[in-house]
Amino acid sequence: MSTATTSSAPDLPSQWSTLVDDEVSIANVEQLLKPINDDLWVSAACVDRILEDATVQRTLLDLGIERTSQAAQRARDAAARVGSDDDEAETIQETVDERTRHTSLTSYFSQEPVDAQLCRIRAVLLERLDRLNTWVEICKEAPVQNEDEEDAIDEEWEDDPWAEDNAAPAPPTSKPGKAPVPLSAFFTVDLAETACLFASQERFTALRILFDRHGTTLWPYRFSILECIPEYALATEYRELLPSFDASLNAEQRPHARSWREEADYSESPECIRALVECGVPLSVPYPAAPSRFTANPSPLSSSDLSSWYLRRIDHVLSSTGLVDAALVLVQHAASQGVPGLDEVGEDLSLIARLVYDASQGVDSAAEDWSLERWRSMSPEEVVRAYLAHSTEVSIARDIQKLVMPYLFVLESRADRAGTPDPDLITRMLYGYILDAHLDIVAAIFEASKPTLAQGQRIIKDDEDMARLALACLYGSDKLDEWPTMSRIFECLPAWDTPEIEDADADETDTTIASLGNFVTPSTTRPRVTPSDLLLFFKPLPTTSLSRALDVLDVHLESGEILARWGVPAPLRWFLQSNSNIGEQRSRANRMARRANASDDQLDTQEDWEWLLEDMLKLAGSDEGDSRSAFCLLSRDDIIRIFFSGLLSTGNFDIAKKLLKSSNLKGSLDHQIIEDICLTCSQELYDNATSGNYHFGDMKLAYDCLDVPEPSDRVVQEKEFIEATSRLCSFNLMSRPGIPISPIEIRLTKDRLSLVSRVLSSNNDAYKHTEVILDLVHKLGFRGDIVAEVKTLAMLAETALQVEDFGRAYETSEKMVNTVLLLRSSNPVAPEDPSIQEASEVCWLTCFQLGRHPEFPDVDKKLALLGRALEFCPPEKLPDILAAWRALEEEDIDQRREALAARKRGGRRRSAPRQRVTGADVAASLASRLQNMQMHIPASPDAAALANKAFSRVAANIPFSFGGRGRSYLSQDSDRSRSGSRTGADGAHVVSEQASRALQKGIGWLLGADDE
Known part of the structure; x- marks a missing residue:
């Protein structure tokens, strides 16, 4: 609060400021506030104090309103003023444009901020004065309370041990009622919030006074306030507050409010409020924000x-609350006020009461919410299900008779009154519930509808309808474990005396089954057939057809029990769908034969498996073919094959061997069929194995399964492939980083030699075990394949070369050469055989690779390898290889000369020259090939260069890996041939980019990999 000084009493403001609210009295107001001449300071002091004493508070409000009256008048005049504020006469107009008034008033408040503050304070003081009057009236109307009740203390203090023994209890005294809220809270809290508080506390008298005196303010929030009234409160206690209906206006009637002031003050007008907000003067008492949690409804509601x-x-x-009586009282009040559209609510509430109090209740029924809106939104089918939601097998018949039937009678009578009679309503609603009910409930209803009962006692009174409902419920059910319940339903059905089935009738039965199978098969328009759909199918069938359909149902129920016994249950509709589908029948038979894999109770004895075979043959029907059986399209031989495959898939190979010698299977399967079945089963176990080790798991079963049939080439080959798989997995091959290769990946590998390549590239010492690797290749399916053997030897030599194990690389190359020579000698009349050409190509490339390697120290062996390369290479490659051979020979001569010179200088004895392959030897070995080619090799110094140029054209197409040195050996040799002298290894050229990629790919070139 701002301070001010006066000429009369300069210490009055400070004296007022030091007063505590509880000490303020009327005398203080008269002595300390009234003498102060500063209207703003006095009015601010009045608005700043909120007291609990109503008399003193009224005195403050009256003083503040008095001091702000002139400012309000000046603002009113400013709003009506037109023109500028000069010395000329001002013209006051009776009617001024609203925009001009607003501009003038806003400008005035901007220029006179004191008057702006005074107008705002005046509006607050006037509102508080109205609230004070209302609070006083509420206190008068508050119920009188006994002082003893108001100041009652806990029971433990009634027998106070320190109380005087002779003290007599004081007589009860009465005093005026206590206000529901303190005066300060009544001033500061929003009126809508206060009204909600009164409503929640059921202070209906105080709430009525609030609506009566402040109706204009509370009217938009009336429904939010009414919603705060507890739901259990009866409408008779607050009927004056409930909205009423004005029939003349066809809308809600707006009650007349008796405000404390007939006309609002100018400071409370919208014009003044808007100007104060937009004038830019910071108001010391800002406007309160609208209550955000309330939804305003300022206009009367329509009748709807x-x-x-x-x-x-x-x-x-x-x-x-679940209090139907409270809802009924509310309906009665609304009807008394003429609110339309509530005529049938009473009837609906009575039906809800029957549902709440008479129907069977579940464990959580107390927490279930029932509302009139929910009731009215429910269809008759939903209401029937609600009545019977918690019915049991024991109570279902009684609940239908006492709850559902009366409700259906009410619906029927309403339809008659509406002029739209529905004679089938009762049966339609009842049958609809039965079609959707659980099978145990259906069984209880059918037991209460047996044909042996009196007609009046039966729920379903028509025998044909019973048969149709039973067929629809059973064939439309997805249950797989309620076969006893289904049998109970079947036992309640009527039995008709029908003649024996003749051929024509049998054909008619087959036709009915086929058409029913097509009907229950899912389609795009109907993914699943429902019992209601099936009832439509069975509805036109006569009694004879229904009787035959029941006979088929009997067979299907027995078949369903057999399938359930072996852990492969199927819904009854499956028997109809698969009646003409051999694939479905075969699939189910396979599942039945393999059920021991998926079941906890394995079949361990031969007798168990013979029992399974007996049931499978029973489901196949007679040899003539029974169209009603589960496996009617499968022959006896088909069943035996499926059974034997399933037996093998479980790993019971000893039982399989015994059953092959038993009377049930002996002679039913020949050797070839047994072998095919065992191979198929072994491959299936192989594909499902997670580990390649054939000493345990599915891989062991796949291996042992091949011991059941008699040995043959196919069986031996498959066993070797399993052994090879186990060997491959032992090398820890990875399909991708961190994930070992799986058996199925090995089987699906198109080029199995690539697996050998991966073994050699991922295991440092694998190339040393030549026989082991060759045996692995043979077992991978390449036994007798010389080309595969040559490729494998080439990979071994290449791997040895990469790690610079030249001795083992040479030995492997020799073995590869001998293999190729053997292949060529065994087919002398077919030199153009693609396999011979492919083996020769691999051989000469490998020999050429090793023979020109600069790190290989044995020149004689290198020359021998180049000689083999010359022998096996195609004619167009001879110049390239000869160039490399000549460079190697010149290098050897240089080395010999240097060694000889060193020995002469050292006076040492010259050693005997070593054996070597000379140019004459090579020329002699290739004379015939050169003669056929009519090729002349020039002896000029540029011959080597020409050979090098020719080799360079093909070197890029040979993706060799040269080890870890990364030098271009061909360039090194070419430089030597040009200079005629030996050049050092340090002067060699760096290999090209293509050769580097080939180096990374290693021995992949042997497998036909792309050189990218």
Whole structure:
């Protein structure tokens, strides 16, 4: 609060400021405030104090209102003023444009901020004065309370041990009622919030006074306030507060409010409020924000909206408390006020009461919310299900008779009154519930409808309808474990005396089964057939057809029990769908034969498996073919094959061997069929194995399964492939980083030699075990394949070369050469055989690779390898290889000369020259090939260069890996041939980019990999 000084009493403001609120009295106001001449300071002091004493508070409010009256008048005049504020006469107009008034008033407040503050304070003081009057009236109307009740203390203090023994209890005294809220809270809290508080506390008298005196303020929030009234409160206690209906306006009637002041002050007008907000003067008392949690409804509701509100209120009362009587009282009040659309609510509430109090209740029924809106939104089918939601097998018949039937009679009578009679309503609703009910409930209903009962006692009174409902419920059910319940339903069905089935009748039965199978098969328009759909199918069938359909149902129920016994149950509709589908029948038979894999109770004895075979043959029907059996399209031989495959898949190979010698299977399967079955089963176990080790798991079963048939080439080959798989997995091959290769990946590998390549590249010492690797290749399916053997030897030599194990590389190359020579000698008349050409190509490339390697120290062996390369290479490659051979020979001569010179200088004895391959030897070995080619090799110094140029054209196409040195050996040799002298290894050229990629790919070139 701002301070001010006066000429009369300069210490009065400070004296007032030091007063505590509880010490303020009327005398203080008269002595300390009234003498101060500063209107703003006095009015601010009045608005700053909120006291609990109503008399003193009124004195403050009156003083503040008095001091702000002139400012309000000046603002009113400013709003009506037109023109500028000069010395000329001002013209006051009776009517001024609203925009001009607003501009003038806003400008005035901007220029006179004191008057702006005074107008705002005046509006607050006037509102507080109205609230003070209302608070006083509420206190007068508050109920009188006994002082003893108001100041009652806990029971433990009634027998106070320190109380005087002779003290007599004081007589009860009465005093005026206590205010529901303190005066300070009544001033500061929003009126809508206060009204909600009164509503929640059921202070209906105080709430009525608030609406009466402040109706204009509370009217937009009336429904939010009414919603705060507890739902259990009866409408008779607050009927004056409930909205009423004005029939003349066809809308909600707006009650007349008796405000404390007939006309609002100018400071409270919208014009003044808007100007104060926009004038830019910071108000010391800002305008309060509108209550955000309330939804305003300033206009009267229409008749439909008013009816909707009552319906929502009734539904809320019903759903939150379950008190139907409170809802009924509310309906009666609305009807007395003429609210339309509530005539049938009473009837609906009585039906809800029957549902709440008479129907069987579940464990969680107390927590279930029932509302009128929910009731009205429910279809008759939903209401029937609600009545019977918690019915049991024991109570279902009674609940239908006492709850559902009366409700259906009410619906039927309403339809008659509406002029739309529905004679089938009762049966339609009842049958609809039965079609959707659980099978145990259906069984209880059928037991209460047996044809042996009196007609009046039966729930389903028509025998044909019973048969149709039973067929629809059973064939439309997805249950797989309620076969006893299904049998109970079947036992309640009527039995008709029908003639024996003749051929024509049998054909008619088959046709019915086929058409029913097509009907229950899912389609794009109907993914699943429902019992209601099936009832439509069975409805036109006569008694004879129904009787035959029941006979088929009997067979299907027995078949369903057999399938369930072996852990492969199927819904009854499956027997119809698969009646003409051999694939479905075969699939189910396979599952039945393999059920021991998926079941906890394995079949361990031969007798168990013989029992399974007996049941499978029973499901196949007779040899003539029974169209009603589960496996009617499968022959006896088909069943035996499926059974034997399933037996093998379980790993019971000893039992399989015994059963092959038993009477049931002996002679049924020949050797070839047994072998095919065992191979198929072994491959299936192989593909499902997670580990390649054939000493345990599915891989062991796949290996042992091949011991059941007699040995043959196919069986031996498959066993070797399993052994090879186990060997490959032992090398820890990875399909991708961190994930070992799986058996199925090995089988699906198109080029199995690539697996050997991966073994050699991922295991440092694998190339040393030549026989082991060759045996692995043979077992991978390449036994007798010389080309595969040559490729394998080439990979071994290449791997040895990469790690610079030249001795083992040479030995492997020799073995490869001998293999190729053997292949060529065994087919002398077919030199153009693609396999011979392919083996020769691999051989000469490998020999050429090793023979020109600069790190290989043995020149004689290198020359021998180049000689073999010359022998096996195609004619167009001879110049390239000869160039390399000549460079190697010149290098050897240089080395010999240097060694000889060193020995001469050292006076040492010259050693005997070593054996070597000379140019004459090579020329002699290739004379015939050169003669056929009519090729002349020039002896000029540029011959080597020409050979090098020719070799360079093909070197890029040979993706060799040269080890870890990364030098271009061909360039090194070419430089030597040009200079005629030996050049050092340091002067060699760096290999090209293509050769580097070939180096990374290693021995992949042997497998036909792309050189990218």
